[in-house]
Amino acid sequence: MQVINKDEQLAMAEELAKFEQKIADEQKIEPGDWMPEAYRKNVIRQMSQHAHSEIIGMQPEGNWITRAPSLRRKAILLSKVQDEAGHGLYLYSSTETLGISRSQMIEALQSGEAKYAQIFNYPTLTWADVGAIGWLVDGAAIVNQISLQRTSYGPYARAMVRICKEESFHQRQGYEAMYALSHGTPVQKQMAQDALDRVWWPSLMMFGPHDSESAHSSQSMAWKIKRMSNDYLRQKFIDQTVPQIEVLGLAMPDPDIKWNEERGHYDSGEINWQEFKEVINGSGPCNFQRIKHHKAAHQDGEWVREAVRSYKQKQVNKEINKQNETAA
């Protein structure tokens, strides 16, 4: 047990007061700043979960890179997945400012200790799923991430500014791909409808449990790590997406969707929370496959990383030998 004397206790209380004042004043917390341990852990949890989602998200979309239906679509999809890898890299690096290494984060992902967005545990069965993911999944992500541009941790907030710009492009490409399908032949329209019906519910789940059920929400909101509640953001997403479904000319994926004049929002049906829990806890259709793929790629690359380390060491040794010779 760590023994803290009175002076130290006082100093800490002072730091905490300063920290909380900064939060209240809408100032950013920066890497070198004092922060409560629980804040640091909370931000690491959220940022690394975000980074892992970008990385695991490469798999379901990557599933269609080699089968994209035209050269244009292939170039767009490959660029998009590459962007996601970039986001992952960017977020891992930003999270490292909190004193955790990328390899520690990857270990936590592979052991199941760290989570990633549950949406990526569903399979991409047809080409339309690629369009639906860009439109709905990136669309849902943006709604969440726009609010995170004002998150209290500086590096995370700044990362979100850049990432939102790219995500908004991703959403448009997804919507455009869906538009081409829904305005194509009956077979293509059916493909689009099927994808919408399957991707819709998991997209709504991306916002997390109801506010009343959310384990991490209240503290995150108090520290302004999280700026808007799960249910508020989910409603915002539904409200912006329903008119887009109408433009596509597709049927609503939920029969309970209807405009509520009084609330000024769309009403919608209840999410299957049992499914949400199962997928989060590892029993989704692709949980096992996604982590297995990640581990396999990581293990296959071990000899390369080993070679790089060894080469670097040899260069250092050469340099030392050279210096010794000069000295002698």
Place this chain on the structure above:
Amino acid sequence: MINSFSIEQQSPLFRFVLGLADDSVVLSHRLSEWCSNAPYLEEDIALSNVALDYIGRARMLYQYAAEIEGKEHTEDDLAYWRNEREFTNLLIHELPKGDFAFTMMRQFFLDVFYHFYLEKLVDSKDETVAAIAAKAIKETRYHLKRSEPWIRQLSEGTEESRARILRAVDELKDFVGELFEMPPWEAELLAEGISVDRSSLQKPWDDYVQKFLAVSDVDFGDSQLQIRGGRNGIHTEHLGHMLCEMQYLQRCYPTMQW
């Protein structure tokens, strides 16, 4: 959609441009297979980037080939509606991606090749070909800057990485010679100042590659056997599988727009 395609009846310029387009599309496909499978996240990004450069080349070249052909075919008709005997890429581009050592060694060989090739092609009398080459040479210079340090590190890294590098050289060397052969239609265009004399690049390529590898004590050796046939549609068994995957949607749902 292309119903019947007879390469022999095509003009030399069409065949020349189509061959270059096929080289690019096939290599980009192999590189794109690394996405989410690379040894570093940075390499997922970098290999995707190189793949994107080659998709870009393929699109420009197919568009130009379609224009030369004058039958209102599109870039996608040419990429998705020809079968394995109608593809004319040089074989080295289609070999499966293998391990990271194989992919990087192939890339190094091709980067050196394109470095010399495109430097000549920018002077092509055909303005479109010259313009595409001018864009591509910038990309290739960068690709080479990336592949060289990889070959160096893997050759001198660990025993395992070195063994993999040697194996990659061994597996690739019989496919290099085809890069320097002139098909008759390219020879015809050479007289008009449109194509590049591939055979003249062999010596500079050999010198460059051997000198580079010798620093790490890797011997390229002499390849007695040269496997050839790509430009005439005689491929390895691997291409058919690649095309099955690549062309699947277009073939399942003909005439549709995506």
